[in-house]
Amino acid sequence: MFTTRKRSVFGGAAIIASAALVLGACASGDNGSTGGGDPVDPTVEEVTLNFAFWGNDVRAGFYNEALDAFMDEYPNITVNSTFLGFPEFWEARQIEAAGGGLPDVMQFDYSYMRQYSENGLLLDLDPYLGNIIDTSGISDEILSIGVVGGVTTGIATSTNAWGMYTNPILAEQLGVESYPGGGSWDDYNDWINEVSGQLDGHWAGTDWTGRIQNFELQLRAEGGNLFTEDGQPGFDEARLLEFWQQGEAIRDGGAIPGQRLEEIAPVSGFDAALTLSELTWDNFGAGYLGNLGEEFPSIGLVAPPTHVEGSRDLYLKPSMLHTISAGTDHPEASALLVNFLVNSPEVGSIFGTNRGLPASQLQLAGADLGELDTQIRDYEASIADRLGDAPPVPIVGYGSIEETFRQIGAELGLGTITPEQAVDRFFTEMNVILNN
Numbered sequence: 001m002f003t004t005r006k007r008s009v010f011g012g013a014a015i016i017a018s019a020a021l022v023l024g025a026c027a028s029g030d031n032g033s034t035g036g037g038d039p040v041d042p043t044v045e046e047v048t049l050n051f052a053f054w055g056n057d058v059r060a061g062f063y064n065e066a067l068d069a070f071m072d073e074y075p076n077i078t079v080n081s082t083f084l085g086f087p088e089f090w091e092a093r094q095i096e097a098a099g100g101g102l103p104d105v106m107q108f109d110y111s112y113m114r115q116y117s118e119n120g121l122l123l124d125l126d127p128y129l130g131n132i133i134d135t136s137g138i139s140d141e142i143l144s145i146g147v148v149g150g151v152t153t154g155i156a157t158s159t160n161a162w163g164m165y166t167n168p169i170l171a172e173q174l175g176v177e178s179y180p181g182g183g184s185w186d187d188y189n190d191w192i193n194e195v196s197g198q199l200d201g202h203w204a205g206t207d208w209t210g211r212i213q214n215f216e217l218q219l220r221a222e223g224g225n226l227f228t229e230d231g232q233p234g235f236d237e238a239r240l241l242e243f244w245q246q247g248e249a250i251r252d253g254g255a256i257p258g259q260r261l262e263e264i265a266p267v268s269g270f271d272a273a274l275t276l277s278e279l280t281w282d283n284f285g286a287g288y289l290g291n292l293g294e295e296f297p298s299i300g301l302v303a304p305p306t307h308v309e310g311s312r313d314l315y316l317k318p319s320m321l322h323t324i325s326a327g328t329d330h331p332e333a334s335a336l337l338v339n340f341l342v343n344s345p346e347v348g349s350i351f352g353t354n355r356g357l358p359a360s361q362l363q364l365a366g367a368d369l370g371e372l373d374t375q376i377r378d379y380e381a382s383i384a385d386r387l388g389d390a391p392p393v394p395i396v397g398y399g400s401i402e403e404t405f406r407q408i409g410a411e412l413g414l415g416t417i418t419p420e421q422a423v424d425r426f427f428t429e430m431n432v433i434l435n436n
Contacts, residue, residue: 210409
């Protein structure tokens with residue numbers, strides 16, 4: 001099913017049969033292991049590693065260059081690599097996990113970290129931090145992203161943060177002011193209503209209570225999180241009702257109507273140049289510029305409102321991570337590869353921001369940043385005083401919970417459900433997901 005060879009990355013044309021496999025007792029190692037084989041010196045011994053990632057032909061070309069550079073530096077290590085599309089990548093990992101044969105090193109998604117870590121499928125990287133894996137260019141906040149149950153099982157390759165994109169060019173065309181960023185959520189509501197009241201056929205923003213990340217920001221400002229380390233909700237029905245009621249101030253005219261959003265889907269109001277602001281992850285900028293077209297060659301990026309002034313409600317989220325199989329026969333060589341892919345300035349030069357803004361300052365120094373990339377880098381630097389520790393690694397099923405929240409938020413925007421009904425339905429569906 002996979003074809004590999006030295007110094008080459010092959011495409012994901014292979015067909016992987018879907019499998020609903022449970023990850024658990026089949027794990028080939030435990031979380032505290034240091035790999036399945038005896039320690040070897042990969043600079044002396046001949047070592048072969050298997051590396052897997054998701055992506056397309058463009059990313060595969062970048063990995064070809066990066067892995068060639070790695071093998072030039074470590075000629076005793078051969079890296080065989082495969083890639084697939086995102087869904088197929090995880091189907092393949094499920095099959096391998098069930099059979100105890102995960103690749104030595106893997107590109108990894110944050111949403112799967114808890115599932116694979118708690119089932120003992122990922123290597124404890126703590127013994128390699130600060131020696132084989134250089135951490136001098138990686139902040140403690142970023143390192144904490146890959147910690148599950150007190151054990152580091154992943155290293156973030158790149159990061160993004162929650163922010164607000166604005167369209168100052170459109171605002172100027174319409175004769176109104178762009179949102180300056182920050183302030184309180186009430187300030188943002190007031191701006192949305194004031195500006196939208198001056199417009200015909202355009203709106204200042206979208207009902208932001210439809211995104212679970214904005215709820216998360218408010219909980220973090222209060223010292224909490226969406227979910228605790230042991231997977232329990234960090235909020236009750238009353239707190240969620242309070243949040244969804246905050247949207248009532250803008251649902252009746254200030255925010256773009258839900259029906260209008262349905263008409264232009266799958267693009268958003270911001271993509272379609274119908275709204276002046278949108279709250280989202282900062283790595284969405286390239287997609288916005290592509291959809292907005294030549295009329296809008298640049299967009300703004302400012303801090304979102306805050307629920308409690310002075311709080312550390314924001315955090316850096318990994319665009320992706322790199323992990324090592326707990327069952328690898330070559331933990332030291334695998335750690336060398338992870339270090340190279342995360343820290344090497346040469347890799348930074350090869351990839352640029354294809355994998356997101358490099359998390360390591362060592363790698364960032366080698367990246368050739370474009371205008372938007374520089375804007376995102378400067379934005380993340382500007383919110384340093386609001387950056388707190390990353391929340392607990394997402395619970396199993398978080399993606400389904402996030403989508404449920406979004407769907408119910410859309411119904412609130414359409415006026416087909418009340419906030420009280422929305423809360424009852426969300427808790428019912430969340431409990432089903434958590435109990436599964």
